Amino acid sequence: MEEVIRIGIDTSKHVFQLHGVNAAEQPVLRKKMRRREMIDFLAGHPPVPIAIEACGASHHWARLLNSFGHEVKLIPPQLAQPYVKRGKTDAADAEALCEAMSRPTMRYVPIKTAEQQAALMLIGMRERLIGKRTQLSNAIRGYAAEFGLTGARGLNHLTPLLERIQLDQGVPELAKDLFAMQAAEYEQIENQIVQVDEKLKAWHRADSRSRRLAEIPGVGPIGAMLLSMKAPAPELFASGRQFAAWMGLTPRNRSTGGRVRLGVITRAGDRILRATLIAGATSLLQQVRAGRGRNASPWLLELLKRKPPKLAAVALANKIARIAWKMMVSGQSFKRQNPEQPVSACAG
Known part of the structure; x- marks a missing residue:
């Protein structure tokens, strides 16, 4: 076999398709292997760049193949798809990954x-636990309404509602037993959330970058942790706008013929990270509109006058992302320039 200079691997649970090319960009390796066979083959193969689609278990395979001396690149699926010539087969996907890795401007997912x-x-x-808690809370309220019992909004009012149900003489015993089962399930979920939150706080306290990012108004510990864990190396981005664009917080560009046409935000990147920053920005704007806190900068007040609350929250999340990028690149802490403009100020 001629020397292979680049390999693309289409992964799955048990079957792996390999596609390799030589220095003349001619295919010299087209083989389907089982898991153990693929590991043994690459363990004995000379070091070579390998492309894998960034999907389930891809980080595990990247770490394993890197330990064999190979240079593994994880390619986002949407960037590899344009190189698929026709149809959807394992061989075509492996070939597309091999071709995509050859492009000098290709972007990769950090391992x-x-x-x-x-x-x-x-x-x-x-x-997942918060979603399950919300679902159960809504179910309890819905069932209680069938017996004419309602409670105030908010999770804090769910326990008093359950207590009222057990004391109400008009609720059948069967229903009370079912409500008791749901109450026990709700308490179990609450305890699990508390345990997970404690582990998150411990991780947050142990990570210096997460602690610094949490100082940004509207970020908080959860947002800071997500920025630390999910964001690629900040040095990969040339500017804060590129970082915000990676997160999906910039307008979709549909310009043509010299005419600039901007649409809604792209919603690219990580959904949880983007949603968390927007939720934090929404909370910050609520405080500003209520006249609380020190975050009512002139920029923010003018933004609220010109834009609806949801658009203002997205714009503020965009600004927070840029500040976070600057802090991660510079390694400095958040700094308030003056009391009137705390959100727009950042060290460095």
């Missing part, structure tokens, strides 16, 4: 360590 992936599990578990 996460096992510790980083464990920390990201905390974020995923917390989101």
Whole structure:
């Protein structure tokens, strides 16, 4: 076999398709392998650049193949798809990955360590538990309304509602037993959320960059952790705007013929990170509109006059992302220039 200079691998649970080319860009390796066979083959193969689609288990395979001496590149699926010639087959996907890696302007996903992936599990578990809690809370309120019982909005008013249900003589015993089961399930979810939050706080306190990012108004510990764990190396971005664009907080550009046409935000990048920053910005704007806090900068007040609240929240999240990028690049802490303009000020 001629010397292979580049390999693309289409991964799955058990079957792996390899596509390799030589120095003349001619295919010299087209082979489908089982998991063990692929590991043994690449363990004994001379070091070579390898492209893998950034998907499930891709970080594990990247770490493993890097340990064999190879240089693994993780390519986002949307950037590899244009190189698929026709149809959807494992061989076509592997060839597309091999071709995409040859492009000098190709962008790659940073490989996460096992510790980083464990920390990201905390974020995923917390989101799932909160969604489950919301779903259960809505179900309890819906069932209670069928018996003419309602409670005030907010999670704090759910327990008093459950207590009222148990004391109400008009609620059948069967229904009370079912409400008691739901109350026990709700308490279990609450305890699990508390445990996950404690682990998140411990991780946050141990990470210096996360602590610094949490000082930005509207970010908080969760947003700071997401920025630390999910964002690529800040040095990969030339400016804060590029970082905000990676996060999907910049307008979609549909310009043509010299005519500039901007649409809604692209919503590219990580959904959880983007949603968390927008939620933090929304909370900050609510405080400003209520006259609380020191974050009512002239820029922010003027923005609220010109834009609806949701658009203003997205614009503020964009600004927060740029500040976070500057802090991560410079390594400095958040600094308030003056009491009137705290959000727009950043060290460096």
